[in-house]
Amino acid sequence: MTKGHTDSISQSVSVELIAVLVAVTNGQPKVITVSSGDALPAGPLEESHKSLQAGLRAWVADQTGRRPGFVEQLYTFADRDRGHSEKYTRQISISYLGLTGEDGPLLASTSWRGWYGYLPWEDRRDTVPALLKDIVEPGVQRWVIATKDASARQARRERAAIAFGLDGRNWNEDLVLQRYELLFEAGLLPEAGPAGRRSLRLGSPMEADHRRILATGIARLRAKIKYNPVVFELMPPIFTLQQLQQCVEAIAGANLHTPNFRRLIEQQQLVEATGAMVADTGGRPARAYRFRAEVKEERAAVGARLPIARA
Amino acid sequence: MTKGHTDSISQSVSVELIAVLVAVTNGQPKVITVSSGDALPAGPLEESHKSLQAGLRAWVADQTGRRPGFVEQLYTFADRDRGHSEKYTRQISISYLGLTGEDGPLLASTSWRGWYGYLPWEDRRDTVPALLKDIVEPGVQRWVIATKDASARQARRERAAIAFGLDGRNWNEDLVLQRYELLFEAGLLPEAGPAGRRSLRLGSPMEADHRRILATGIARLRAKIKYNPVVFELMPPIFTLQQLQQCVEAIAGANLHTPNFRRLIEQQQLVEATGAMVADTGGRPARAYRFRAEVKEERAAVGARLPIARA
DNA sequence: TGGCATATACTCATCCGGAGAAAAACAAAT
DNA sequence: ATTTGTTTTTCTCCGGATGAGTATATGCCA
Known part of the structure; x- marks a missing residue:
């Protein structure tokens, strides 16, 4: 298709933004849902939105009172025959993954739900x-x-x-x-x-393909967490290493080997001790940590490697 | 945004598909361009298209006479103010990466261009x-x-x-x-x-944000090639290891360490020797290889790893 | 004081990746 | 025939990361 055709479209098109908004609280990964847990929050792209990301952030802020620290586009798909009108209509759905904390008020119509309620075979902890x-x-x-x-x-x-x-x-x-x-x-x-x-x-099922979108979001997050320190966004400012591990375990749906997890975190210098101790762990008190802010940029991209020839 | 609003949109929206179609021939990574190399091929989403991917494949087939073996969505973005009409219009651009071979005829208005002509700082071979x-x-x-x-x-x-x-x-x-x-x-x-x-x-610049889209495609391909055997799609059926290495080098924009590259390919069992030899290499004749078809499924996903506790 | 539970530290073997050396097999030049 | 050059192919070495398991520290509570 050569250029010049690009403005020829005239069919009826609507654009919908769908969000997978994730939080993890004490070992439970959750998503924001609407319709009593039957759907993911979705809203139309509005004229006032400068960009897709901006549009998404705008109504996420409305919904949760919080601005997610991390937002990433997941996937776009198009359906025909989605509307009820006789007119032939096309719906474009653009899905996003957002990470946030569970605090902040939600509208009455929305609620947090554990994501393994929708995909129970994914939790092998x-x-x-x-x-x-x-x-x-x-x-x-x-x-x-x-x-x-x-x-x-x-x-x-x-x-x-x-x-x-x-x-x-x-x-x-x-x-x-x-x-x-x-x-x-x-x-x-x-x-x-x-x-x-x-x-x-x-x-539990969800409307339309929302459960599929949720699966896409979880997949993305599980993949991402391995080479990009996005767990940041899901943790409180101060935390113990066990809390961090439980957060990662919640996302990955698998138990981790504690000493090796610890070693991994330390050698990557993701965190630094605050000096304080947390005593109410039931056993030996744990050191409190915070993320090293510098890490965010440093390790923004490491990834796999090719056998590149130096010199 | 709760459900129920999702069909309220009525602004004028057009949907455009933009493709980064890549081939690599003797050490030159190339993309299909239009407008004398000033733009990437782009076309509107048409009513007849069942899905986005189908729409993209349809007109890529028209353009190149070949069907790309690998197609992946890159990114979707929305611009306001893009049209020239007085009506307030919104353009949704959905970009795709496609891998193919350079053979097959192109329309006169399209041509292959070396991608480092657009991003010369990326070639450090x-x-x-x-x-x-x-x-x-x-x-x-x-x-x-x-x-x-x-x-x-x-x-x-x-x-x-x-x-x-x-x-x-x-x-x-x-x-x-x-x-x-x-x-x-x-x-x-x-x-x-x-x-x-x-x-x-x-x-060389490109129209609008096409150079940015090209950069997105290259980035995706460079990342993907490390854990997913997509080089497949860019190689002829029979090849030498050096040809394979040169293809990867072309994509990565860096020279690879030959013995280590070889070791990597072998230990992953990506290829198998055909038994034939290729003599016109200028030096010692090289073994001819083909990809192992089974690999496509096997290694479709390996990825990084977390310290998962077995048992 | 003696469990109990968690936190933290340490060990060990193995594998993988980076780097380089070197041998093998041909062609072309001398 | 020998040398030189070029590319292919095979090895070796080493350090660091990873998997797996064990041991010690430190609080609380009965």
Whole structure:
């Protein structure tokens, strides 16, 4: 498509901003929801908004009374046939991830909900959820063998094995979206429509594709937390290392090896001791820490590496 | 913003798809451009398109006669005041990265251009570009000291040091977008408007923010190539390890350490020898390789790791 | 005082990545 | 035929990061 066509569109288009607003309080990762937990907060892009990010921040501030310290665009998708009018309409949905604290008042219509209520198979902290063996794996298995073609079946088997750590593979906590999509395709989620089995209780559903957007946000956050010190935004100013670890565990949905976690944090010099102690831990008092502000810029980007030739 | 407002929008909105279509041929990374290299190909989202990705693929196929094997959304942004009409209009631009080969015919109005023509400071393969020392660093330095406030100046200095590897830091090839944005802010690019110094020859400019989108695409590709075997899409079916290395070097803009690169590829089992040899290399004949198809699924996601507690 | 629970420190083996040396296999020049 | 050059290919060495497990410190509470 060459230039010059770019202003030709005239179909009816509406633009919607959808937010995954995350907080973590004592080991519980949460998102802001509306409609009694049935949907993510969403609002139209308004004329007054200078940019998408600005628009999002504007109404997030309205909602939560707080301004999220970290906001990142997730994904944009377009649906046809979304409106009820006879006119052919197109909806563009732009989703964002935002990190904040749980404090600050919410409007009555909104509330915090634990995110593992929507994706219970993602929380493997203390035990591997029973529904994985009881519901997910049999359902996925049915989906695998539901294909006649042998190579297609093999492809499905491989995909399932990767997503859910089957066949001796390891569970990869980053594959939140892949798991959601597989369950959706397998018809194991009510969102999948009439084919979806409403009888299975695989977490609470959400309207439209909001649960999918939530999965996207969690996936992004789980990936990001490994190379970018965004946990910052989810922690109070002063905290103990265990609190920090529990926050990361809540996000990752897995228990961490405490000594190694500690070593990781220290060698990256993410935090500094305040000197104060926190005594009400139930055991030995813990040192209080704060984040090193400098880190924010320093470690803003480290990432993986290529075998680059020096000199 | 609670639900129920979501269909209230009525301002005039147009949706534009912009593509960064990449190919690499003998050490030259290239993008498809229009308008004699002044812009990236862009087209409106049409009613017939089922989804954004489908829309993009449709007209990419028209343009190049090839279907890119890999397509990924980059970023969405919204501008006001973009149209010329008196009506207040809003343009949504959704950008995509696509990987393909250079073969296949192009329309006359489109052409491949080397991407380092637009971002010459990003190519550090054989030598560090002279314009870094000659133009970029002095310009950035002026921008740093152009702030009165001491702490703001320090922040700028830090940011510049990270982006361009100053003050003893290493160059981080992933920070393509950060570098572009800094140069833009510093008024060193003609795109920055009247403040921009058109006299400086810091690469060829592009219309609107297309050069920024290109930077976004390059950054994404440089990051992605490290944990996801997308080089696939840019290579012919059979190749030598040196060709593969040169392709990665072209993308990364840096020379790689050959033995270590080899070791990396082998230990990841990305490729398998065909048995054939390629003799016209100028030196010792090289083994011919192909990608292992299985890898595509296997290594679709590996990523960094957290100190997860087993057991 | 003796558990109990958590916090913190230390050890050890292994793997991976950066860096460089060197051998192998051809072509072209002498 | 020998030398030189160029590229491919294989090894080695080393330090630091990582996985895994053990041990000690320090409070509270019964």
